[in-house]
Amino acid sequence: MAYFLSTNIISSIGFTSEENFSALKNGVIGIKPVSEPSLYPEDFMAATINRAALKQKLISIQAAEIDFTFLERTMIYSIKQSLENTNVDPKSKSTLFIISTTKGNVDLLEKSKRHDVDPERVALWRMAEVISSFFGNPNKAICISNACISGVLALNTAAMYINADQYENIIVCGGDIISRFVVSGFMSFLSLSDEPCKPFDRDRNGLSLGEAAGTIILSKNPSASKQGIKFIGGATANDANHISGPSRTAEGSYIAIKKAMSEAGISPGQIDHISAHGTATPYNDEMESIAISRHNLQDAATNGIKGSVGHTLGAAGIIETAILLEEMRNNTLLKTSGYKNHGLSEQINISTENSVLELNTCLKMASGFGGSNAALIIQKI
C-alpha cells in the first residue's frame, strides 16, 4: 500500500500546500490579466507565479541564476520543501523521482531569447535528470508526458511501483510554466476564457492557463504518513474517439473511474467527495458530469480549483491531489471558484460554499488531449 507522506504546491496563490489551501478557502483568484508581448501579442488572462517573491526563496538553491531554468529551480524548490520534516533520503537507491510535465523547458526553443542553460534541456528526460541529480539520486528519473493527465498518471504509476515493492519512497513532482508556446497554442484553439475561468458554470467559456510546480511524496511506510491518507486505486483509459475533444458518452473517464474503484474495492456510495478536472471548457465539464452521473455519483460533493489557479497542465493532477489531501485532513470541502449557475445536462453536486464535511474516501479525475482520462482514489488510514 502507498501512503501520502508530504506535499508542496508553488502556484499563483502560494508557495506551500497550506498557503494554497487557505487562499482557496478565502476565495483568492490567482488568474489575472497579463500584458506581456513576449508571451502573447495581446493581453490575456493567466495565473502566473509571483517570480519576484519566489526569487528570494530560490536563492537558497546553489548557483540559482546560472545552472537551472526557472521551471527547474521552481520544481527543485518544491521538492526541497516537501522533503523537509520527512526522513526520506533522496540519495537512497530505494527512492525514485517521477517527473510529470507536458512541455517542460519549451521556452528554450525561442530563438530570439538569450538562454543561460544548455539548449539540450528542452529534452524532457534531460530536465528530469537535472532535477533528480540535484538531489544526488542514483536512479534514472522517470519522466511522464501524457497531456493533462500526466500528474494523476504519475501518482498512479508511483503507487503501482510502491505496491510492487520496487521502491520505499517516490517523489512525484509536476511542473509547467506559462510560455509563448502554450499560450499561443491554446489561443489558436480559441479555448482561453477572457475572464477567470468558471468551471461547471452555465456561462463558462473556456479555460485559464496557470503555472505551478507541485510535489507529492508517496511511501510504503504507513507510520511515516503525517497525512494519514493512503492511495487505494488508480487507472487511466482512452476515449478512442477524438484527439482534441472529449467523448460525448464520457467513455474513457467512465472506464478510468470504474477501474480505479475496482482496484480500491469500493462502491460509488463510499465516495464522499470528487475533485474534478473542471477546465471550464464547455465540452470537458459536460463530459465529466456525464462520467459522474453514469457512476451514480451525482450526490458526491464535487469541486475544482482551476477557477483560482488555472489549468497548470503537467502540475495539475499533483497540485489538485495535494489540495484534496488538505481538504481531507481538515475535513473541509472547498467551494468551486468561478461557479455560480448550474450549466450541465446532468444534475451533479458542485460545491458553492466552503463547508465542514467528514471526508474519508475521495476521487480525483483528470482528462486531456489524445483522448486520455485518469482517476485515482484516496482514503484515510
Place this chain on the structure above:
Amino acid sequence: MGKLFINKYCHIKNNKVFLDGKLVFSDDEDHDMKPFLKSVYRFLKPSYNKFFKMDEISKLAYLCSEYLLQDFDLSAFNKDEIAIVLSNSYSTLITDQNHQNTIEVADNFFPSPSIFVYTLPNIMIGEIAIRHKINGENIFFIVENFDAGLLTDHINNLYLTRKAKVFIGGWVNMGPESYEAFLYLLSPSGQTGNNALEIEKIYNT
C-alpha cells in the same frame, strides 16, 4: 495469473519496415522520411483518411501499429483490457519546432490548432486508440534511449494489477536527423515470454 508473451513486433527505420525481424517493405529510392511514410501507406493501402491530417511522428506510429495489428484479432479482448505503453526521447520536438516557427516573430504570427494539437507525445497513443477502438490504459514515457526495463516493469505492473491483458508497447522517436518506430504486441498466449532481455533482443534484431 499467467505470463505475458511476445506475439509480434514491428520495426521501422532507415526507410525499411521489418515485421518479426523480417524485411517486409523497403524504399529503394533514397527518399526522405516524409515520402517514405507515404510510400509505406500506399503499400499497406489501409484507406484511413485521418492519416493525412496527422503530423509526421503520428504517421510513423500509426503505420507501425497497422503492421503490428494487421493479423491480430483484437476483438477477442475487451476494449478496455488493451493498454498502450509508449516512449521516446524527443517527445514531439519536430512538431514543437513547427509550432514555434509560427509564433517566433510578432510580424509573422499565425499559430495553428492543427499543428499545436500534435505537440503532445500521447497524441500518438490517441491516434492508435482511435484507429483500433482501444480504451485501455495509456502512458507515454520520455527517456534518453530505448529502455526495455522501464516498459517491461510498467507493463508487468499493469498486468499483475489486472488493469490490462493485451499490450502495445514500444518506442516512436523522431529527431532532426533520425526517426525510428519499434512496437511490440503482448498477450497472455504465445511462445516467447515477455521480459526485458527478450524485448531488448528483438529491438536489436
